[in-house]
Amino acid sequence: MKKLIGKLGVISVLLIAMSMTVFANQRVYKLKMATTWGKTASPLIDTSIKMANLAKVMSNGQLIIRVDSASKHKAPLGILDMVKAGQYDIGHSASYYWKGKDINTLPFTSMPFGMTAAEQYAWFYHGGGLELMQKTYKIHKVLSFPGGNTGVQMGGWFKKEIKSVEDLKGLKIRIPGFAGEIMAKAGALVTNIAPGELYTAFERNTIDALEWVGPSMDINMGFHKVAKYYYTGWHEPASELQFIVNKRSYKKLPKNLQEILVLAFRLAAYDMYIQNYDMNAKAWQKMKKEHPQIKVKSFPEDVKKLLKDSNKKLRESMAAKSPLLKEIFKSQEDYMQSIREWTIISDYQYIKDNL
Template identity: 60%
Template sequence: MSFIHQSVKRVVTSVVVTAVCALGSASAFADDKVYRLKLAETWGPNFPVFGDTTKNMAKMAEEMSGGRLQIRIDSSNKHKAPFGVFDMVKSGQYDMGHSASYYWKGKVPNTLYFTSMPFGMLPVEQYAWFYYGGGMELMEQVYSPHNLMSFPGGNTDVQMGGWFQKEINSVEDLQGLKMRIPGFAGEVLAELGAKPTNIAPGELYTSLERRTIDALEWVGPSLDLRMGFHKIAPYYYTGWHEPATELQFLVNKRTWEKLPDDLKAILQVAMKTAAYDMYTQSKHESGKNWATIKTEYPNVQVKNFPPAVMSALREANDRLLKEHAEKDALAKEIQESQASYLEQVRPWSNISHRAYLNGQAEAEK
């Protein structure tokens, strides 16, 4: 390393300004201003993993900027509008948000596609689609008209299919099944006769215990352990509906445009790294928590939905997606981009990860 005693252009400019101003206020230095941004997150205070991600992002931004970029995080107890994040960032009430894109599908249907799709890509397949397969550009088309920029905001890893009180052995077993499963996946299940419901998180445990509902999905062991569902439901089904749930950072475009170039770069890299870090952390937490569940509740049974059920779910999924695509040209374009990317990348995942995991599991026997 050589220490070159020579300043970059913007510093030289500042020096000249200071020389002219003598002891003038430091506020004359546009680049040395402290930028204070406010971020609204959908989650409550100290929410595990998700909340760690916003803190990680803000800490990186502060450290890398030498304190010039300060991001204050308001959890839902503060702003009282967990599902108002889109609107609050759009209006400029908040500069940034941390949430999930598919929460906004009632408002802007095409936001559905940027979290995770049933039978879709796995986490790194989806990162590859975002960053190398055209996904970021499509997301920009959806968010730009709303004065918003959207970025990947952290991955939960593959979500589990959920906790069930009874086994699902056939498509008929889904008839009348009362399950807490929100969003598009709930619509898919409803197509097969299930009764998806939405229940506040605080009431989930009791609802499942008292059989007010027959099943529920939450996330995966990383967040399920503390909810305690393993104590009251015997079956843990593997996932199909959210193989790569990616949270979202939102940035108000006017806020973005006011930032100097170096802070733009810092903010963008901090968001990207915090997102990747959350995937790593989710892997760790799910590994650790699943080990705990298996040790303390060895009777919990992991189940796969039978092929006939998976086929029926997939047909219902494809039917609903087709309806969306017929109504909206951009929806069609996004669906086609995702389908063709998956078709390209999955054969590689099969000869790499799938072959390796199967080979190692075979050797364990």
């Protein structure tokens, strides 16, 4: 010890001893997180794991989050209830899964013909979206934060080309949620089939078309082997996942760990967006090379008009039943109107002018 003091000085030794004591006395907070995703559902499950790792590193090991995939807790669509009840401290899922419990949760994932991912992130963090999300989830006694975006989801795989609105009538299609209601109004026969049964149903003509996500996730499902028409997106232009936090669990954390947790959410969410963008690009190149028969199509103008008209009527009907939903819709509409002009003269025009 004398030699050490001689080399470093008394003050240095005292500082080292103090820092070691502080570190030893730091309380470790252990939280449990349930996800909707299975162990192989990349990049969705990746985002849950990255968030937990970020929280651990930024907190110097004070914040430890155990991630349970759907295969462990067996309730992929029960995340909100489990977090609300305190069975789990955190959940990673998607807000529109709870529309049956609370219709006001629907717009925080994505809305047909709505904002792009960049626009929607701007709305969340600079346009009042995050405040509206907390207002919505307050009744459930949880906090909710953006949890990762898939970007524009493709309009789906179709065995036959859609040339007019007549081709939608009687079309058997798997497409869930709000988009499914719109398709039903357009005359399609909408169904929802479990993911594990989709390929078989598609291959055996139980359904004529289906919507999943995009190349990065579709390629593993093999839909491109069954249908050659791949339609561009309209229904989920910016599908945002969510991190849900039990309020009691959150309040038990020291202020600095609360900030670290929220920052880990934000970093992991954006990382998922760019990871999925990269995965989509690579998967599309593989699809195109191995299955050159695939034709990327956009719906004809009369179909798009019908879908937009149906979307407008459904939104008006839903908003009339909920003042909060009406407030959320208006906030999104106003923000999109203000930001879309910049999107057009920047990203859109750049791509259009330099193809």
